[in-house]
Amino acid sequence: MKFQKICVIGLGYIGLPTASTFATHGVRVVGMDINPKIIETLQNGGLHIHEPGLHETVTEALHSGNLTVSTQPEEADAFLIAVPTPFLDEQYGEFNGAQYKLADMRAVTSAAEAIVPYLRKGNLVVLESTSPPRTTVDLVQPILEKSGLKAGTDFHLCYSPERVLPGQILCELIENARVIGGVTPESAQAGADMYAIFVKGDIIQTDATTAEMVKLMENTYRDVNIAIANEFSRLAEKFGVDVWEAIRLANRHPRVKILNPGPGVGGHCISVDPWFFVEAAPELTPLILNARQVNDGQPHFVVNKVQAALGSLKGRRIAALGLAFKPDVDDLRESPAAEVVHLLTGAGAEVRAFEPFKPEGLPGIQCMPTLEAALDGAEAVILLVRHSEFVKLNPSHVLELTPARTVFDTVGAWDGAWEQAGFNVIRLGVGK
Numbered sequence: 001m002k003f004q005k006i007c008v009i010g011l012g013y014i015g016l017p018t019a020s021t022f023a024t025h026g027v028r029v030v031g032m033d034i035n036p037k038i039i040e041t042l043q044n045g046g047l048h049i050h051e052p053g054l055h056e057t058v059t060e061a062l063h064s065g066n067l068t069v070s071t072q073p074e075e076a077d078a079f080l081i082a083v084p085t086p087f088l089d090e091q092y093g094e095f096n097g098a099q100y101k102l103a104d105m106r107a108v109t110s111a112a113e114a115i116v117p118y119l120r121k122g123n124l125v126v127l128e129s130t131s132p133p134r135t136t137v138d139l140v141q142p143i144l145e146k147s148g149l150k151a152g153t154d155f156h157l158c159y160s161p162e163r164v165l166p167g168q169i170l171c172e173l174i175e176n177a178r179v180i181g182g183v184t185p186e187s188a189q190a191g192a193d194m195y196a197i198f199v200k201g202d203i204i205q206t207d208a209t210t211a212e213m214v215k216l217m218e219n220t221y222r223d224v225n226i227a228i229a230n231e232f233s234r235l236a237e238k239f240g241v242d243v244w245e246a247i248r249l250a251n252r253h254p255r256v257k258i259l260n261p262g263p264g265v266g267g268h269c270i271s272v273d274p275w276f277f278v279e280a281a282p283e284l285t286p287l288i289l290n291a292r293q294v295n296d297g298q299p300h301f302v303v304n305k306v307q308a309a310l311g312s313l314k315g316r317r318i319a320a321l322g323l324a325f326k327p328d329v330d331d332l333r334e335s336p337a338a339e340v341v342h343l344l345t346g347a348g349a350e351v352r353a354f355e356p357f358k359p360e361g362l363p364g365i366q367c368m369p370t371l372e373a374a375l376d377g378a379e380a381v382i383l384l385v386r387h388s389e390f391v392k393l394n395p396s397h398v399l400e401l402t403p404a405r406t407v408f409d410t411v412g413a414w415d416g417a418w419e420q421a422g423f424n425v426i427r428l429g430v431g432k
Contacts, residue, residue: 001193007076015082023061031069050330078124083107095282101275112143119147124156132276136208152184158191159208161215166329177201181211219273227291233261233429243429263410264298264336266325271334299339314348319378322385323355330357337384375402382408395421
């Protein structure tokens with residue numbers, strides 16, 4: 001199947017790199033987003049997200065004329081849905097007394113509805129948004145068929161999950177293997193033909209629901225493994241052990257690979273996707289639910305550790321280093337670091353945060369423009385994200401910037417040089 005024009009709906013962390021990559025490979029692309037500020041920013045040569053190399057790629061795509069941006073879809077050979085699937089606010093499911101989060105599919109629904117007036121025979125529609133199992137066939141397909149066209153007969157319909165790492169998106173879009181799930185084998189082939197425009201990795205075809213499950217399995221696997229690492233950190237403190245040393249030693253076993261603990265799990269994938277399994281089948285997912293509860297509870301564990309060391313938090317000034325959900329990115333979605341800050345503030349502390357990749361931070365958090373401003377007058381410092389610039393901090397230099405002598409390391413980044421410089425270092429998972 002040939003593709004001369006593709007319409008990408010949603011210009012976020014996945015949609016914009018994907019649209020730009022198609023455009024730089026010679027395809028005409030219209031990138032659509034309902035947020036007029038995003039469209040205006042792009043049209044003025046700016047960028048609303050941070051990702052290495054993305055500004056150059058977007059600029060090249062726009063200047064070539066292959067990429068245009070709009071608040072409305074246009075007729076195209078293929079439509080690609082890459083919109084967010086967050087949680088519903090203040091709405092939960094319940095099973096056997098345990099609550100679980102529910103997916104907010106309104107953006108996917110709206111995107112599918114927006115395609116209907118433009119859908120033509122022979123078109124391809126691909127859902128990339130991470131979704132609960134059977135979303136493609138039970139939600140998207142019926143909406144698209146309101147056009148009078150039948151999926152798998154009149155138009156092709158696929159699910160193809162993004163599988164890229166923030167900070168390496170542009171490279172991994174091209175190099176990683178791609179899973180294409182079609183509602184029919186012909187649909188899967190059409191999807192494979194489209195992604196073959198730029199994908200160098202293997203392109204594996206399957207059915208739509210299997211592709212949905214593959215994406216959720218990948219991130220749920222990681223979530224469960226991080227949960228056991230976080231539980232190990234709690235056990236290490238109880239038994240007087242350094243969990244970081246214990247993990248290093250355990251990982252010398254040829255069939256063991258324990259991940260690192262931290263203040264929790266964030267981002268729009270690992271902290272979200274497992275809930276889609278729980279929502280779809282709560283009676284079958286006790287392990288997944290418990291892992292989610294462990295990881296969602298880790299920010300509370302961190303705050304309790306701070307409170308145990310400092311006593312009452314009321315009025316205490318704390319410098320919080322990092323708000324992103326992982327190192328060296330600007331993505332603050334579902335960030336456990338941000339949750340720690342919210343909990344500290346709720347306990348009465350005056351928290352001044354510094355996030356180098358997104359200095360404006362988040363609403364409800366006092367964000368400082370520089371590290372120096374965050375450290376000024378602090379009574380304690382808490383390291384929440386393993387950003388490279390924080391790992392490389394010289395403790396003697398920090399000593400000159402703040403009166404704080406107690407520092408909390410929640411990510412295993414600071415070595416004995418901090419004690420040698422005169423700091424009292426309290427590390428997550430260290431009970432020695």
